[in-house]
Amino acid sequence: MDTMAVEQNGINAVTLEERHGRPRDLFWPWAGSNLSLFGVAFGVYIVGLGLGVFPAIITGTLGYLLSFGLVGLVAIGGTRSGVPTMTLGRAAFGYQGNKLPAVLSYVSNVGWETVLVTLSAQGGAAILGRLAPGLNPTVATAVCFAVAALVVVAVGVFGHAMIMAVQRYLTYAFVALTVVYMALMVPKLGTSLPTTGGPGAWVGGIIFAMTLLGLGWVNCGADYSRYLPADSKPGSVALWTTLGGALPPTVLLVFGVLLAGGDPKLAGEAAADPVGALAGALPTWFLLPYLLTAIGGFLAGAIMDIYSSGLSMLALGVPIRRHYAVLVDGVLMVLGGYYLLFVSDSFFGTFQAFLAIIGVVMAAWVAIFLVDMWRQRDGGRLYDESLLRAGAPAFNWPGLISLVVASVVGIGLITSTDPNIAKVVGFLMSDSMKQGTFGAANIGVIVALVLGGLLYLVLKPRRR
Secondary structure (H helix, E strand, O other), X not given: OOOOOOOOOOOOOOOHHHOOOOHHHHHHHHHHHOOOOHHHHHHHHHHOOOOOHHHHHHHHHHHHHHHHHHHHXXXXXXXXXXXXXXXXXXXXXXXXXXXXXXXXXXXXXXXXXXXXXXXXXXHHHXXXXXXXXXXXXXXXXXXHHHHHHHHHHHXXXXXXXXXXXXXXXXXXXXXXXXXXXHHHHHHHOOOOOOOOOOXXXXXXXXXXXXXXXXXXXXXXXXXXXXXXXXXXXXXXXXXXXXXXXXXXXXXXXXXXXXXXXXXXXXXXXXXXXXXXXXXXXXXXXXXXXXXXXXXXXXXXXXXXXXXXXXXXXXXXXXXXXXXXXXXXXXXXHHHHXXXXXXXXXXXXXXXXXXXXXXXXXXXXXXXXXXXXXXXXXXXXXXXXXHHHOOOOOOOOHHHHHHHHHHHHHHHOOOOOOXXXXXXXXXXXXXXXXXXXXXXXXXXXXXXXXXXXXXXXXXXXXXXX
């Protein structure tokens, strides 16, 4: 495909003539989108649950693999159908009913792309401050934000072919620069970190890792596999998606955990400002390459998000071309980034609450989606032309009821440090439960996953 041509496909099925590539090509977009230095901070976050070095590495790795395994299963549907994720969801929720999860998917994608572009601007400004001490911090932040937003929107407008090419080369560059970065930071690493949390901390580590990574991508799994040939092996599609999404951030997770074990002060600073804090320990000659690594990693994830958010907008029935939908998302991203950079003073508390709530809803959604996809398996295509037409069944009530019930129960079983969001979550827990290991585990994510799938199995008879 021509990488310089604007993609014309929207939520329609990609024709067999346009299908190309191999399942292993999926490794690159998912690796590039998750190979940001924010992954180092994720390791510090998991250690903060009271886990020592090795428990944190084990629980984090399991959470990454489990959550991105779900993304891999969703990707199979894209290969067999040729349509994006939120269009396939119409089978489980109905043509009109699917607009509820499509809205949630849209919010999740726009939220993530805003966070990632914001982080790239913050990090870029911090490093520019060291390279040019006299530069006004606000000006530096604004310039970095403008450049980051422009790159994300431009690549998103070109679409699938451009994204697949850009992500491959970004991954090559990020891997090389990250290896150099880690080598320079080796003296800061260590393993002297006690384990203070009990079994609840282990469970919490796995669940937190799932919300940090794969559960934020399940609503995008089919968007990048739908251009593969329809006869691609399902196991290979799932495997390469999982490896691409989970392997690179696992390396960064291990690094973050070892940093917490060797330099707790620096790790604490990295938890609040991963790019700026970690740059402070580097020699000046490596600051520019580090800047490119840090910003590029964030932008790779934001590019994937803005592309998928555009597809979610189309799944809502908005009468607009895909590339124009990306432009609309770009405006929202800029407005949200402006708020986070220049207005909000509690970015990470709000961000962690956003992760938990979205994690619950996406866990319930993916369980219902996968149960419905599994029930349709017959060795053929999982796609029906009627799913795109307004004449299709408007509402699939078993899917909607399962999603709402599982999400409400799940949100009632999570906690938040954000004082405003704390008022609307955890309503199924007592104060003692919130303050104990049960509350720290945010078990509501797993409850939503299991409950959503079980409810749909019970409420929706299998097709004959």
